[in-house]
Amino acid sequence: MRELELINDLSRLLAREDARVIRWVGDDAAVVRAAGAYSVTSVDTMVEGVHFRRSQLSWAEIGHRALAAALSDLAAMGLDRGEAYLALGLPEGVEHGECAELIGSAQALAARTGCTIAGGDITRSPTLVVSVTVTGHTDDPGSVVTRDGARPGDLVGVTGTLGGSAAGLAVLDGRVRLADELARSLRARYSRPEPRLAVGRALAKAGATAMIDLSDGLATDAGHLGLASGARLELELGRLPTPGGLAEACRQLSVVPGELAATGGEDYELCTCAPLSARSVVEAAVTQADPALRITWIGRVIQGEPGVSFSDATSRLAGFEHAV
């Protein structure tokens, strides 16, 4: 498999549907007409043996997951589309069809979310590496939701459910055994996370004051948000929304569900803050953007040492102050 074959493959697999993309794969750089005066860019890298194992994910899942993680950063800024650039480091022995599966799956996610894969880079690497750069556009930088806008009195909410990805990995690892359907559903939370682009955009419009996506786990990510905002997020473990099967998975893992939900990571849901007055507008906006999703209020922003704390007395995390 030569690089050039793969680059030709890229041109074939990637649909250049967006008229804004003037030059793409096959030149030194891609040329894109910006859809706004400001660009919003993030890079996210997934490394074999660190972020995934090839034995546990299909090539399609590796491609989906890498792009989903990168797009999730755009979602957390309130941006809902843009371009992506895939940099692949491929070990010897990776077959043409496997790489095409990876790229094809990323392309499918891109097409479904209105994102254009406009270029990339393919190189040899001893370790499989998928690094994705995503760029969104806006004319109003004030509409971008950053991490530092949370104010005392704000509510703290999360989209969807938490802990599913960690439980799905436990299923893959053989540390948890569940009925087929539950196992499949949790496994999918790990292998095919969904970037919350439409919901992120809706939250931004509905008045979110600060937002972050949950890649490292709520305890860490909410800590980042609190630190950036100079405020404390006081969260209740017992309120964290969890998916079906999580309670049983946690029983087998001997952890409290709230703990797995707070520390599991890689759920790629959004944690957002909003003024109390915006509560019902925010709730409606989320459900309108994605009827299958709701927001759950899990705590509030208070004055105090910046960071996050959990107030639930039923957990070992009680009184835990995550200063990050």
Place this chain on the structure above:
Amino acid sequence: MRELELINDLSRLLAREDARVIRWVGDDAAVVRAAGAYSVTSVDTMVEGVHFRRSQLSWAEIGHRALAAALSDLAAMGLDRGEAYLALGLPEGVEHGECAELIGSAQALAARTGCTIAGGDITRSPTLVVSVTVTGHTDDPGSVVTRDGARPGDLVGVTGTLGGSAAGLAVLDGRVRLADELARSLRARYSRPEPRLAVGRALAKAGATAMIDLSDGLATDAGHLGLASGARLELELGRLPTPGGLAEACRQLSVVPGELAATGGEDYELCTCAPLSARSVVEAAVTQADPALRITWIGRVIQGEPGVSFSDATSRLAGFEHAV
């Protein structure tokens, strides 16, 4: 060394000098006011054991080289500044100071070339990986020089000298022994390539019809250009400009200098095509942009099977048709 320490380091090491960068390191994504209606983006990845060995380069050189290679793609489009995003995959055992050296050196090159490192990603990796995304801006997409504009009759030129990087690597490998000063100078061609940003911009303004940077070697890269343009680049090996010490290095390696110059790769010079009528304007533009640099005409564009051919009878590459 925790990731967060390093991210804090990034904020310290990277000077946010550019007022266009509104948000950067420390949020989910960087927010940048575009300096033009069109963005030009490229990704370039360097992997330990594939593109370099840690035993042969300092941390500063690894950082410089990765950013230089990425910026070289912008140079080849005729863009001369922009933003860069560094994605680092760091093995266990890499020390804080080593990583700071890598980032600091990239930052020094960025500052010197008017580029802003606006964000990035740091993750663990079994192999050291430095992936760099660069984005330039322009209001006139017609001013961007792509690979497909070469026309029969055009002259083909290269900036600087070729083969120095390959010879420098041979010095590092111990395959070549040279006097100290020559060895140092060739080694620097390998370890600290210079992206030809100002010269690339000048070539674009002076009427270059097509351009590519020489990362894989002239034989391959000129082949890409010919193929994209649907024309043949007929080049003369004997005309390829070579740096001091190359003849002696080639004697020790038992290769013809022109061959090493054509196939060595990683010189990061520019190969450009221009109409005969623009010859003197192009020559003057290069020297004005960089008094230390000149352009050497190495052949012409002809009708024929798209690709590149070398017409020099003194070489094993004589008559070689590099169809890519």
